[in-house]
Amino acid sequence: MAKRDLRHLLRLPPGEPVDLAAHDPAATPGAPGGKHASLADAERMGKELAELQERLWAAGTAGDRRRVLLVLQGMDTSGKGGTVKHVIGHLNPSGCRIHAFKAPTAEELRHDFLWRVRKELPRPGEIGIFDRSHYEDVLVPRVRHLVPPAVTGSRYGQINDFERTLAEDGVTLIKCFLHLSYEEQRRRLLRRLDRPDKRWKFAPSDIGERALWPAYQEAYELALAHCATPPWYVIPADRKWYRNWAVGRLLLEHLRELDPKYPQPRLDPAEWRKRLLTET
């Protein structure tokens, strides 16, 4: 990994406690400049992302099992949905598998917490995007005391096993924590209330969750520290343009490293050309 890679700047070092307060949600580490320059850079990235995705997909059709899974976690209004939309804007959606995890259904609760996650994994050649993920199961239940602490504790281990299995099966996992400030969430919730076309997004329960902000930050710190392989990236998310640029850039760096190749079919183009041109 190149020293100047964004991965290098944003990754949490494994084996160390996580202190989210030490990360500024309004920072813009590694950005190619301000908003304008970053939007322009994201635009330029788009072309390369699209080509790398096509190569990944093409390789998948020829037996390459590799695929990518982008996991987005973050507090309400941190912009998980907006990030999905931005990233997909660069890609061919047919090669993507997007899933937004909601509160578990009655059926999902009857299974182990990874059951519903396994069903939504990207297939070889695909780029998967999770808006929330199996990490919800070490956050909400812990903060709301829905399960004993020992259960959350054992889930960290299950997640690590699960993610190691994924890696061994060719899945490159890119875990992004969209790091929003308490103040910026307030501004975003106020905006939802003020705009009649956004008010439907406002849920009074959002305020209740907000009161649990410190408990959520702590639950995140534990989850990020306990499940540190592959590493988490902490994405400052108060500025949408930075958040979008950074997630796109991380995806690009991982795809470049995978460097998938177009399959070279064993056929003689000249022969098939001739057949196409001489058919009746």
Place this chain on the structure above:
Amino acid sequence: MAKRDLRHLLRLPPGEPVDLAAHDPAATPGAPGGKHASLADAERMGKELAELQERLWAAGTAGDRRRVLLVLQGMDTSGKGGTVKHVIGHLNPSGCRIHAFKAPTAEELRHDFLWRVRKELPRPGEIGIFDRSHYEDVLVPRVRHLVPPAVTGSRYGQINDFERTLAEDGVTLIKCFLHLSYEEQRRRLLRRLDRPDKRWKFAPSDIGERALWPAYQEAYELALAHCATPPWYVIPADRKWYRNWAVGRLLLEHLRELDPKYPQPRLDPAEWRKRLLTET
């Protein structure tokens, strides 16, 4: 439906035999002009499509069961994948459910042919896009004599029942046949052979399918005639810019007619504003 609607121009009238040869694959019915004008018009449509989709999604969160399912059928290289990419470009992919149906797997073959289709249906508020669909099961098996004609015959009825059930459950089905000419397919296959980065898409079996072109056209004519409610739209597909514009336009016309509304939550914005501003 307004007389000048594109739906009016492209729909096959129910109850009549279908003659695909009577439809020019290079025509551009209803286009706002040539390529340049149509691309500009598609750009303008994008904003309205995005807003209508958000309203559909928002209504879905408040109990509105309505959703849209865009079905794309057409011969190889007719541009189903390209159309998906274009249409999604206007939408929020998180509210879309895209599925590309391949040759049925062993497990899928053990079930009735609609089993795998039901699993991929859009949920309330979503826009589903099928790249191929249950119609494959009255095309390939018929052309390749994999099932007796009586089976295909009974499947038309099953499809009609299925699609009526969908309609009754709030699904607006938009069925598009991407109508490509034999000559244009030849050009597109030659291009795949000529470009090293596209050659992986070329399958020698494509040539075998091409030899069955008349049988496929006939199978399509029967399927389109037998399953005419909701109606099929025949999209001339030799010109990509027209195909993209037309499918986007059809989606727009259907969404306008659905006219989904943002839910009006029963809450007092002023009260919640105050709570957000006075919290510690």
